Amino acid sequence: MGNFFKDAPKSDLHVHLDGSLRLDTLIDLAKSGKIKLPSTTVDGLNELLFKDNYKDLGEYLTCFGYTVPVMQTRDNLERVAYEFALDNLAENVFYVEVRFAPQLHMNDEMDLEAVLVSVNNGLARAQSEFNNSAAVKNGQKPRFIYGIIACAMRSFGKFSNYYAKFLDAHPFSSKTRVAPLASYELAQGVIHIRDKLAIPIVGFDLAGQEDGFPAKNHWKAYQFVHENFMHKTVHAGEAYGAESIFQAITELHADRIGHGYYLFDKNRIIAPEILDKDKYINALTKYIAENRITIEVCLTSNMQTNPSIGKLENHQFAQMRQARLCTTFCTDNRAVSKTTVTNEIEKAVKAFKIGPAEYHYLFFDGFEHSFYPGSYIQKLEYVDSVKNYYQKVAAKYLQSPVENR
Numbered sequence: 316m317g318n319f320f321k322d323a324p325k326s327d328l329h330v331h332l333d334g335s336l337r338l339d340t341l342i343d344l345a346k347s348g349k350i351k352l353p354s355t356t357v358d359g360l361n362e363l364l365f366k367d368n369y370k371d372l373g374e375y376l377t378c379f380g381y382t383v384p385v386m387q388t389r390d391n392l393e394r395v396a397y398e399f400a401l402d403n404l405a406e407n408v409f410y411v412e413v414r415f416a417p418q419l420h421m422n423d424e425m426d427l428e429a430v431l432v433s434v435n436n437g438l439a440r441a442q443s444e445f446n447n448s449a450a451v452k453n454g455q456k457p458r459f460i461y462g463i464i465a466c467a468m469r470s471f472g473k474f475s476n477y478y479a480k481f482l483d484a485h486p487f488s489s490k491t492r493v494a495p496l497a498s499y500e501l502a503q504g505v506i507h508i509r510d511k512l513a514i515p516i517v518g519f520d521l522a523g524q525e526d527g528f529p530a531k532n533h534w535k536a537y538q539f540v541h542e543n544f545m546h547k548t549v550h551a552g553e554a555y556g557a558e559s560i561f562q563a564i565t566e567l568h569a570d571r572i573g574h575g576y577y578l579f580d581k582n583r584i585i586a587p588e589i590l591d592k593d594k595y596i597n598a599l600t601k602y603i604a605e606n607r608i609t610i611e612v613c614l615t616s617n618m619q620t621n622p623s624i625g626k627l628e629n630h631q632f633a634q635m636r637q638a639r640l641c642t643t644f645c646t647d648n649r650a651v652s653k654t655t656v657t658n659e660i661e662k663a664v665k666a667f668k669i670g671p672a673e674y675h676y677l678f679f680d681g682f683e684h685s686f687y688p689g690s691y692i693q694k695l696e697y698v699d700s701v702k703n704y705y706q707k708v709a710a711k712y713l714q715s716p717v718e719n720r
């Protein structure tokens with residue numbers, strides 16, 4: 316098969332910037348910022364922090380305790396974003412929507428605008444270099460396009476300078492009430508900055524601990540971005556079941572779902588009013604399918620945070636595929652999950668025996684269900700350019716080129 320999966324044009328719609336740093340950059344930035352790491356070598360970090368397998372979500376999240384602290388200055392954010400775009404381009408990921416929680420990076424030196432501008436500068440620099448290269452100029456390769464997704468947190472502690480101040484300023488608000496206040500503030504901020512500076516902030520997301528912190532608490536923030544024509548995605552069904560996905564869709568207007576892993580798991584439904592759980596799951600699945608609500612599937616990450624899945628063949632992608640849901644493979648965290656889009660797709664093809672007739676899942680669904688920053692016509696033209704490029708790659712590697720959809 317050669318390098319077919321690497322050469323084919325890909326997208327990544329679910330990837331966290333703070334989980335996707337180059338490890339040598341992390342070491343470099345920690346050194347200059349005098350931030351202590353468990354090891355100062357890439358091998359050491361791979362052994363102690365960035366593992367192939369994790370005990371649970373808690374151990375997985377430990378990594379962010381080291382990456383976020385080095386992303387607290389304009390220069391560092393720009394560098395991390397720039398290198399992130401280059402790493403994607405190195406494996407022909409031509410379209411990426413990168414997400415992060417801006418409030419985790421706000422401090423006395425950087426307000427919300429400074430955080431977003433810095434990340435955007437890094438991405439825009441990589442974009443301009445690539446799109447002005449000969450291969451793109453003469454039409455050999457599609458352009459690189461990116462969007463930014465701003466993450467609100469379902470709950471937070473004093474994780475950052477901003478969150479610490481926010482908690483101090485709201486001493487009478489409980490943990491479940493204070494996070495929605497911060498998400499509503501973020502929603503208003505990102506719409507303001509998107510419109511003022513024309514930065515491609517294309518989506519709003521909700522991340523963090525799902526259990527005990529229901530999505531619907533963040534209704535106000537989502538309603539605000541909804542009214543301002545921003546797309547919505549929600550981490551849901553990663554640790555909690557179908558009800559969480561239902562809330563994301565019905566209360567938060569989600570266009571896409573991050574993970575959606577436990578959609579088909581009856582045991583994860585806890586609401587006493589749902590008496591017939593099979594009927595509920597079937598009806599929700601039909602709704603997701605008919606409305607083409609896209610599931611951002613992160614295979615490696617799911618295996619790492621839910622080791623009880625056992626082997627990849629047991630992953631609920633099998634049921635998603637059977638139900639003909641719209642899915643796209645994503646990395647979640649290139650560094651923390653030690654993965655690439657190419658790797659995710661290769662794993663999926665092998666575990667689920669996906670043949671060329673279904674390659675549209677792998678290569679086109681992400682582009683088609685992206686929160687593309689330009690007009691709809693521009694999006695269609697861009698998707699066409701990607702499909703044309705795909706045909707060239709398919710002709711090179713596959714015996715008969717796969718039919719265009």
Ligand SMILES: [Zn+2]
Nearest residue numbers: 331550573647
């Ligand atoms: Zn995620």
